[in-house]
Structure formats: C-alpha cells, structure tokens
Amino acid sequence: MPDLSINFAGIKSPNPFWLASAPPTNSGYQVMKAFDAGWGGAVWKTLGVPVVNVSSRYGGVNYRDKRLVGFNNIELISDRPLADNLREIEEVKKRFPNHAVIASLMVQSRQEWHDIVRQSQDAGADGFELNFGCPHGMCERGMGSAVGQEPKILQMIVEWVMEVAQKPVIVKLTPNISDITEPAMAARRGGADAISLINTIQSIVGVDIDQFAPYPIVDGKGTNGGYCGPAVKPIALNMVKNCAQHPDVRLPISGIGGIENWRDAVEHILLGASSVQVCTAAMHFGFGIIREMTSGLEQYMVDKGFNTIYDFVGKALPNVLPWEQLNMKYKVTANIHEEKCIGCQLCYTACEDGAHQAIRLNAGTRVPEIIEENCVGCNLCSLVCPVEDCITMDRTDDGTQHLTWRERTEAGDVPVEFNDEKAGGRHHWVPEPTAALGKERHKTLPGKARVLNGETEVPAGV
Amino acid sequence: MAEFSTPTSEQEFQLNFAQLKPHMNRTEALYESSRCLFCFDAPCIKACPSGIDIPQFIRQINSGNETGAARTIYEANYFGNACGKVCPTEVLCEGACVYNLQDVKPIEIGRLQSYATTKVIESGKKLFGPRADNGKSVAVIGAGPAGISAACELRALGYAVDVFEAKSQPSGLTVYGVAPYKITNEEALAEMAYLQAQFGYNTHFNSPINSRGKLAELENKYDAIFLGIGLGRTNELGLPGEDKINCTGAVEFIAELRQHHHEVAVGRKVIVLGGGNTAMDAASESARLGAEQVVLAYRRGKDEMGAYEFEYDLAKGVGVKGLFNVAPVEIVGNGYVAGVRFVRTETTDGKVQEIAGSEFVEPCDMVIKATGQAKQTEFLSLISGLKLDGKGRIVADAHTGQTSNPKYFASGDAWNGGAEVVNAAAEAKLTARGIHAYLSK
Structure with missing residues (x-):
C-alpha cells in the first residue's frame, strides 16, 4: 500500500488532506469530527482579536442545475474568545497526537503576534499559518490581504513571528495581486518555512436583479467577498505552479483552491503542492468526502507505482513552459468519429461562429465534416462535443521537427510589421464577410415562421 | 388480470387514470432543461409539425424566463400546453432528440413545454392580443x-x-x-x-x-x-348484430368517458376491434375502468398495427391482450352483446384473406369498435x-x-x-x- 503520510516543512500528517482555515475548523467539535472521518490535518479558523460577524454571509454561483460551482463569503476570522479556541486545540491534540493542527493567525502589532504565537504554541499547535490572504473586511482594517499585497510588510511580520516561533510557519498568500511570487519571496526572505495558496479571490458572486444588490445581501446591501470553490481551481493551479517553479521561492507549498476530489488534489500535487487544503467541498458535502479523496489518491498511486506523495510532487512542472518554448511544428487536426456522432452539430456551430470555419455540414447527414485544410487544431470542437472520444485531436505532423517562437525570434524569423508575410493568419483562408449574411436565418426564426409547406414568411407585426 | 378495480368515485378515477406526463416542479424543470445540449439546427424542431423552437424555450426555462419560454411555444403553436401533454412526443420531438443515439434518455420536451405554458396560464399573463380591427x-x-x-x-x-x-x-x-x-x-x-x-x-x-x-x-x-x-362518428362495420346493446364506437365511448369519468360503465370482458392509436386508448381505458379482461382484436399481424409502439406498450402494460389475424364476422348475443364471431385471417402479398372454416366465437359482454371515423x-x-x-x-x-x-x-x-x-x-x-x-x- 502506498504511504499517504507527509512531513510538510516539519509538520507531520497521516495524509496530505487538511481542512483549510474556515468555518469547518471553527471549533474542536468540528475538527475532532473531521479527524474521526479521516482528515489528516486542520488549519484552525483564524485566531486573533475575536470579531463580530454579520448575518447573511455566503453567496453561491450555480451553473445550470449544479449548485456552488463558485462560492463566496463575507465572514471574518474567529468570533470566539482565544482562550476557548486554544483550550480546544489542546484537547484535539491530546486525542489526535499524530494529526496536524495548525493555528491560523491574524493580528496587528508585533506584541500581539508574539503573544498569539506563544499561546498557540503552548496549546500544542503543530505549526502556524499566517493569514495574509483574507480579501474582505479584515483587509479594510489593514490585515489579511492588505498585508499579502505589500511584500515588505509581509516580510516584516514574518520576521516578528520567527522571533518567537518554535514550530513551522506557513504564510498564506492572497491571489489578489499581479505576481504571486513576490509575496512568496518576501515570505522566504522573512524566514517562513512554507507557503499556502490561494486564499479567496475578491469577488461579487452575483447581483439580485430584483433587489439591485450584490449577494450575499445584508439588509438590502452587500459587499465584496472572497471567492472559492471549484471555479477557482484553474487560478490556484497556475499560482501554485508559479511559486513552485520560481527559483527564489523554494518553499514547500500547501495547495488550496477548488479541491473537491482526489483528482483535484493530484493536480495540485503534480504542480508542486505537498499538502492540500479543502474548504468549500467540506462546507457543501460535509467531512465524509475525505473517504473518496484518500481512496482515489491511494488508487492513483497504486496505478502509477508511486510509494509516497513525494514521488509525484511537482511531476508536471517540467512540462509547464513559457509559451515561447512550445513546439510550433506540432500539429493536431480534429477527427470526427462518425460512428459515435449523435448529430448535435455543436462542433459545427462552435467552429463556424467561434473559431475557424473548419467544419462543414453536408446534405443528407447530420454528421459534420472537418475541413482539414482550415483546421488549426484549436480543440474547440472536441471540447464542446458531448460524446466521449467522438472528436479526437490527432497528431498530423510527422513528429520530427521542433521549432519554438524563441528560436524563431533568435533567428529573426518572426513577424514585426503590421502586414508581415510571416504572420500566421496571413495565408489562412477566411470566407468573404458578406457570405455570412442570412446564412442561418431560416434556422433561427420563431416557430411559426419556419419552413412549413414551403412558407417562410413572417406575418408583419404579429 | 384486472390490474385496476372499478373506480367508484372521482378520486378513484383519478388514481386509475393518473397523468402519464404529470406536471414538473421548478426543480425538475431546472434539472431537465439543464440536460439539453442546445443542438444546432435541432432535430427536435424539425420533428415538430408546428416547428416550435424547442432549444430556445428550454434555454429560457433554464434561465428562469418561463414567460419567454411560453411565448416561444405559443408563437408557434396555440395549443402549446395541450400538445406538451397529448403529442406523441416519442415519435416527434423526443424521438428526434440526439440523446437517443447515445442511448441516453431523451429530454422530456413535452413535459417541459407544459411546464412553461402552465405557468403562464396559471399566472394569466397576457402574451398576445388582437391587432386593431381591420373591418373584416x-x-x-x-x-x-x-x-x-x-x-x-x-x-x-x-x-x-x-x-x-x-x-x-x-x-x-x-x-x-x-x-x-x-x-x-x-x-x-x-x-x-x-x-x-x-x-x-x-x-x-x-x-x-x-x-x-x-x-x-x-x-x-x-x-x-x-x-x-x-x-x-365511428365507421359502421356493417356486421350483423352491430346494433346490440354494449356495442359502441371508440370515439363515442371516449367522449362519454371524458365527460362522465367513473360514471361510465364498462363490461367485464371487453373486445376492442382495431389496431390504431384509438383502439389502444379504448383498450387501456377499459382496463383502467376495471374490466377483468380486455382483448384487442386486429385483422392483421401485430407488426402491421397502425398504432405507435409506445401506445401498444401502454395497453399491454395495463394487461390488454392482443388477438391478431382475426376479422369480426358477427356480433353475437340476445339483445346484449355476448361475444364476437371471428374468422381467422392470413395476409398474403399484403392482402388479408379469411381462412375458410376457421370461425370461432370469442365471448365478451362489451364491444368497442375502433375502426376509424367517418x-x-x-x-x-x-x-x-x-x-x-x-x-x-x-x-x-x-x-x-x-x-x-x-x-x-x-x-x-x-x-x-x-x-x-x-x-x-x-x-x-x-x-x-x-x-x-x-x-x-
């Protein structure tokens, strides 16, 4: 059996799945329940000077019938007295000595940082996570993302913490910044042991179109919140990759953002995370999701022959390159497997209107046809196709040639003028603009005007 | 058989005649509309005799614009709600749904259509109006x-x-x-x-x-x-004994049933003559009214029936038995229907021929003729x-x-x-x- 345990910057955990600092880690009751269910660690709901919260705190983004593909909150850090939290941390650690309990912290002055680090340490916390990420409410008070956006201040606070910390220190980064590696490097300069990312993204998840107010609505008003859930995974993955690849960061990364199942976790790990944190999925489905996550991860590791998590941490990183280093001689072409096609023609309309007019319809069949010479290999048709493996993108170059933009630039073989002959679209066929007019009008008229007994006329004014 | 006991009240009638396409609630409509692929030049539209822009109204339901959905439907077909419920969608829009080719359940277009139209009917929202009087x-x-x-x-x-x-x-x-x-x-x-x-x-x-x-x-x-x-009215067959009590036409029988529900009496054993959709309806209805046996008699083979397959399945599902390759010769009985004298038939080169000497009497106490309307x-x-x-x-x-x-x-x-x-x-x-x-x- 593969070994799922990790040693994350000195914090040991039976598996890489931690609950992120958030409502699910608000109390000892919840954390014990989570450990009981199989979670490896928990980052406690951020400790500090307790806050007062508003009622109506969360907002959701639904996609068609799928609830909470995105989620946001305007809740602040823990509203419970520090003493209660610390007592419960101690209780949890006594009951679960081998699980990871990390104290998330957010205070202001150097003295406060020293005090809270010492007290958390005394309570038995295995490590600290400095919350420099929260993008709502707390940042208005000069904390959270307000710190994460100022590398110098971030570094200074990390230095304060390191003055007293005897346990590993993780710095939690905000994605509300143009270059995530800058605060990451500041964390390293300050002496932090690890980073975690991403915190939530500043957001408005929706607007009530009857009340004219953003969600979540508090007495007819709203404010920006912090966005998370499955929708943010792509942003998180990119930022994890950026930190993992940067030569001056070189810190263990706890990956956060859109992790709901083992696959999401594996993707974070392949891009450099060596622990992962989960919040929204636990808030949506409860702690029980951990069983699918650990079993899926285990099966993946068995299938791939990985013995430990470290066998594949960052394994995809060598394959993530700057665009200019991609092989421009590589060519794929769409291939519709006729026997699988159900004739929805989504590929046709997508390519026709949204891409390169490389699919045609033929009379007598609903199966579209690829116009190979027009196909640029963009993948769009295969992405919209609802049938698995019906449209495949097949390699059509012979695989012997390799040429990158960088190499072309170095060889002086790139377009530099507005009408440069060397540009890609220069010799690519496009239809005459006016050929578009009226092409599909008969298919978009209201029902009564459709071809019935040969008539297409729309009665005027009806 | 007798899957159904004879309904004696409106409530019992409603149970026996429960709607095949019950109304959707908002959640079901949301789930079902979410499944729609929104095909280009959708086959469901082409399969609809009234050319309703089905993907359009499904998209409107999905985005919470039921009024717009109803408008799309009514613009093409004023019987929008009725068609959603009574159309043979299995052979029209739903039969054309591309999901069928993927062995996935087709979108329940009929029920979605009724969902949207029922909403506006209940709300009384005015979608259309007459144009100014043109004097004609x-x-x-x-x-x-x-x-x-x-x-x-x-x-x-x-x-x-x-x-x-x-x-x-x-x-x-x-x-x-x-x-x-x-x-x-x-x-x-x-x-x-x-x-x-x-x-x-x-x-x-x-x-x-x-x-x-x-x-x-x-x-x-x-x-x-x-x-x-x-x-x-139902075509006369021109058979001896057609005027006996309890020998009725399907159209007349169904009209009675629609108006008087459980008050309509049905025989203990009913023979329905015919192989079309109306015959299937009459047979199903007889069974649901509590007939102990319902026999569907058709003069050709099962595969030659004019009825849609799903209609025959529906009849079979309530216990109707098929009797094929038989032609009625006489309605027998003394004043009241007591049976039907049939002769067996065979079909050669598409022509039905009676087999001499094969006559027999199938007893029954009611005959419903579903042999077409005049x-x-x-x-x-x-x-x-x-x-x-x-x-x-x-x-x-x-x-x-x-x-x-x-x-x-x-x-x-x-x-x-x-x-x-x-x-x-x-x-x-x-x-x-x-x-x-x-x-x-």
Whole structure:
C-alpha cells in the first residue's frame, strides 16, 4: 500500500488532506469530527482579536442545475474568545497526537503576534499559518490581504513571528495581486518555512436583479467577498505552479483552491503542492468526502507505482513552459468519429461562429465534416462535443521537427510589421464577410415562421 | 388480470387514470432543461409539425424566463400546453432528440413545454392580443385545435371572429377524444380560456352548423369561412348484430368517458376491434375502468398495427391482450352483446384473406369498435363547389388552406384525414394567413 503520510516543512500528517482555515475548523467539535472521518490535518479558523460577524454571509454561483460551482463569503476570522479556541486545540491534540493542527493567525502589532504565537504554541499547535490572504473586511482594517499585497510588510511580520516561533510557519498568500511570487519571496526572505495558496479571490458572486444588490445581501446591501470553490481551481493551479517553479521561492507549498476530489488534489500535487487544503467541498458535502479523496489518491498511486506523495510532487512542472518554448511544428487536426456522432452539430456551430470555419455540414447527414485544410487544431470542437472520444485531436505532423517562437525570434524569423508575410493568419483562408449574411436565418426564426409547406414568411407585426 | 378495480368515485378515477406526463416542479424543470445540449439546427424542431423552437424555450426555462419560454411555444403553436401533454412526443420531438443515439434518455420536451405554458396560464399573463380591427370578419366552424388556432391567428391579424361549435365545450378532441391520462378536462379548458381572454374571439357553443340555410347565413355575414370540423362518428362495420346493446364506437365511448369519468360503465370482458392509436386508448381505458379482461382484436399481424409502439406498450402494460389475424364476422348475443364471431385471417402479398372454416366465437359482454371515423361528407356536400378527394377529405391548397370554394378554407382532420392535435394547430395557423392573404387582395 502506498504511504499517504507527509512531513510538510516539519509538520507531520497521516495524509496530505487538511481542512483549510474556515468555518469547518471553527471549533474542536468540528475538527475532532473531521479527524474521526479521516482528515489528516486542520488549519484552525483564524485566531486573533475575536470579531463580530454579520448575518447573511455566503453567496453561491450555480451553473445550470449544479449548485456552488463558485462560492463566496463575507465572514471574518474567529468570533470566539482565544482562550476557548486554544483550550480546544489542546484537547484535539491530546486525542489526535499524530494529526496536524495548525493555528491560523491574524493580528496587528508585533506584541500581539508574539503573544498569539506563544499561546498557540503552548496549546500544542503543530505549526502556524499566517493569514495574509483574507480579501474582505479584515483587509479594510489593514490585515489579511492588505498585508499579502505589500511584500515588505509581509516580510516584516514574518520576521516578528520567527522571533518567537518554535514550530513551522506557513504564510498564506492572497491571489489578489499581479505576481504571486513576490509575496512568496518576501515570505522566504522573512524566514517562513512554507507557503499556502490561494486564499479567496475578491469577488461579487452575483447581483439580485430584483433587489439591485450584490449577494450575499445584508439588509438590502452587500459587499465584496472572497471567492472559492471549484471555479477557482484553474487560478490556484497556475499560482501554485508559479511559486513552485520560481527559483527564489523554494518553499514547500500547501495547495488550496477548488479541491473537491482526489483528482483535484493530484493536480495540485503534480504542480508542486505537498499538502492540500479543502474548504468549500467540506462546507457543501460535509467531512465524509475525505473517504473518496484518500481512496482515489491511494488508487492513483497504486496505478502509477508511486510509494509516497513525494514521488509525484511537482511531476508536471517540467512540462509547464513559457509559451515561447512550445513546439510550433506540432500539429493536431480534429477527427470526427462518425460512428459515435449523435448529430448535435455543436462542433459545427462552435467552429463556424467561434473559431475557424473548419467544419462543414453536408446534405443528407447530420454528421459534420472537418475541413482539414482550415483546421488549426484549436480543440474547440472536441471540447464542446458531448460524446466521449467522438472528436479526437490527432497528431498530423510527422513528429520530427521542433521549432519554438524563441528560436524563431533568435533567428529573426518572426513577424514585426503590421502586414508581415510571416504572420500566421496571413495565408489562412477566411470566407468573404458578406457570405455570412442570412446564412442561418431560416434556422433561427420563431416557430411559426419556419419552413412549413414551403412558407417562410413572417406575418408583419404579429 | 384486472390490474385496476372499478373506480367508484372521482378520486378513484383519478388514481386509475393518473397523468402519464404529470406536471414538473421548478426543480425538475431546472434539472431537465439543464440536460439539453442546445443542438444546432435541432432535430427536435424539425420533428415538430408546428416547428416550435424547442432549444430556445428550454434555454429560457433554464434561465428562469418561463414567460419567454411560453411565448416561444405559443408563437408557434396555440395549443402549446395541450400538445406538451397529448403529442406523441416519442415519435416527434423526443424521438428526434440526439440523446437517443447515445442511448441516453431523451429530454422530456413535452413535459417541459407544459411546464412553461402552465405557468403562464396559471399566472394569466397576457402574451398576445388582437391587432386593431381591420373591418373584416371570419366564421370558424368547429372549436377544435384547428378552429381555435385559426381564431387566435385571425384575431392577431385584426379579424372579427365567431366560432361555432356543436358541442358545449371548446378544444375538440382534446377534451372529447384524448385518453384521460394524457390531459385533464380542466387543463384543456384552462388553455382555451387563456387563449380566448387574450385574443377575444366570440364562441357560440351548442350551435351546430348543419344546414344549407345556416351556411348561407354565414356566407352572407362573413368574409370567409374556416372549416375546422374534424371527423364524424365511428365507421359502421356493417356486421350483423352491430346494433346490440354494449356495442359502441371508440370515439363515442371516449367522449362519454371524458365527460362522465367513473360514471361510465364498462363490461367485464371487453373486445376492442382495431389496431390504431384509438383502439389502444379504448383498450387501456377499459382496463383502467376495471374490466377483468380486455382483448384487442386486429385483422392483421401485430407488426402491421397502425398504432405507435409506445401506445401498444401502454395497453399491454395495463394487461390488454392482443388477438391478431382475426376479422369480426358477427356480433353475437340476445339483445346484449355476448361475444364476437371471428374468422381467422392470413395476409398474403399484403392482402388479408379469411381462412375458410376457421370461425370461432370469442365471448365478451362489451364491444368497442375502433375502426376509424367517418368523414362528414354529407355536411360538406352542402357547400357549393367544395371538392373532396377519393377518401372524403377536403381538397385545399397546401399553402393557404383555400378550398375549391374560394370563400371556404380548411385545416385539421377534415383536411388531413385524421392526424394529431399539433398538425391541426400548425395547419390552422398557416390557413389563417392564407385567409389573410386572400382577403387582403
């Protein structure tokens, strides 16, 4: 059996799945329940000077019938007295000595940082996570993302913490910044042991179109919140990759953002995370999701022959390159497997209107046809196709040639003028603009005007 | 057998005749509309005789715009709610859904359609209205799907419209001929009331137009006359004993059933003669009324039945037994039906031939003849210059519905020989425009 345990910057955990600092880690009751269910660690709901919260705190983004593909909150850090939290941390650690309990912290002055680090340490916390990420409410008070956006201040606070910390220190980064590696490097300069990312993204998840107010609505008003859930995974993955690849960061990364199942976790790990944190999925489905996550991860590791998590941490990183280093001689072409096609023609309309007019319809069949010479290999048709493996993108170059933009630039073989002959679209066929007019009008008229007994006329004014 | 016990109250009747396509709630409509792929040039639209833009209304339901969805539906078909419930969607829109090719359950288009239309009917939201009076008037004979659809479209074009109906309620077979588990009287009539409230055509019930004199009156008073008269009574078979008590026509039996529900009595053993969709309905209905045995007798083989497969499945599902390759020779009994004398048949080169000496009597205490409806040729002969084809159907222009008597226009069963509600609704819309073109000359 593969070994799922990790040693994350000195914090040991039976598996890489931690609950992120958030409502699910608000109390000892919840954390014990989570450990009981199989979670490896928990980052406690951020400790500090307790806050007062508003009622109506969360907002959701639904996609068609799928609830909470995105989620946001305007809740602040823990509203419970520090003493209660610390007592419960101690209780949890006594009951679960081998699980990871990390104290998330957010205070202001150097003295406060020293005090809270010492007290958390005394309570038995295995490590600290400095919350420099929260993008709502707390940042208005000069904390959270307000710190994460100022590398110098971030570094200074990390230095304060390191003055007293005897346990590993993780710095939690905000994605509300143009270059995530800058605060990451500041964390390293300050002496932090690890980073975690991403915190939530500043957001408005929706607007009530009857009340004219953003969600979540508090007495007819709203404010920006912090966005998370499955929708943010792509942003998180990119930022994890950026930190993992940067030569001056070189810190263990706890990956956060859109992790709901083992696959999401594996993707974070392949891009450099060596622990992962989960919040929204636990808030949506409860702690029980951990069983699918650990079993899926285990099966993946068995299938791939990985013995430990470290066998594949960052394994995809060598394959993530700057665009200019991609092989421009590589060519794929769409291939519709006729026997699988159900004739929805989504590929046709997508390519026709949204891409390169490389699919045609033929009379007598609903199966579209690829116009190979027009196909640029963009993948769009295969992405919209609802049938698995019906449209495949097949390699059509012979695989012997390799040429990158960088190499072309170095060889002086790139377009530099507005009408440069060397540009890609220069010799690519496009239809005459006016050929578009009226092409599909008969298919978009209201029902009564459709071809019935040969008539297409729309009665005027009806 | 007897899957169903005889209903003795309205509640029991409703249980036995539970709706095949019950209403969706918002959640189910959201889930179902979310499954739609929104095909390009969608096959479901092409399969709909009224050409409803189905992906459009499904997308509108999905985005919470039920009113817009209903508008999309009604723009194409004034019997939007009825069609959602009574259309043979399995062979039309849902049968064309591309999911069928993926062995995935097709989108429940009919139920989504009724979901949207029911919402606006319940809300009473006005989607359409008559255009300003153009000073001309049209008489519509028959308040069925053809007549009412024509009335709506003509009002939208500015005509004054009077609808004359022999029966006491509108919507024709929707309320008098469709199986009760497909649509309830209440919802059929609610849609009629909704349409009339918006378009404001006049209706005259219990007002049969059945004489030359009445036709002459209409001809004098109106600029055009629309014939939406449908079909007539069940064809006589010309068999000895056809007049025995408890030998009835399917159309008449179903009309009774729709109006009187559990008060309609059915035999203990019923033989239904015929292999079409009406035969399947009559057989299913007999079983649901508590008949212990229902036999469906058809003179050809099972595969040659005209009924849709799903309709036969529905009948089989309630315990109806098929008796194939038999032709009725006589209804036997002393005053009351006691059985049907059949002769066995075989089909050679497409021709049914009786097998000599193979006669037998299948006992029963009720016979329902579902052997087609007669054309109303006698009435139609009162209209001067009106041509009928060899099958008694009105001959009319395919684009305009204009008959050989230029003042008369036709749609629906009387023209097409007998089809679905959706066909009548679609044809009548076109014919109304044909009338408009004719009167605008």
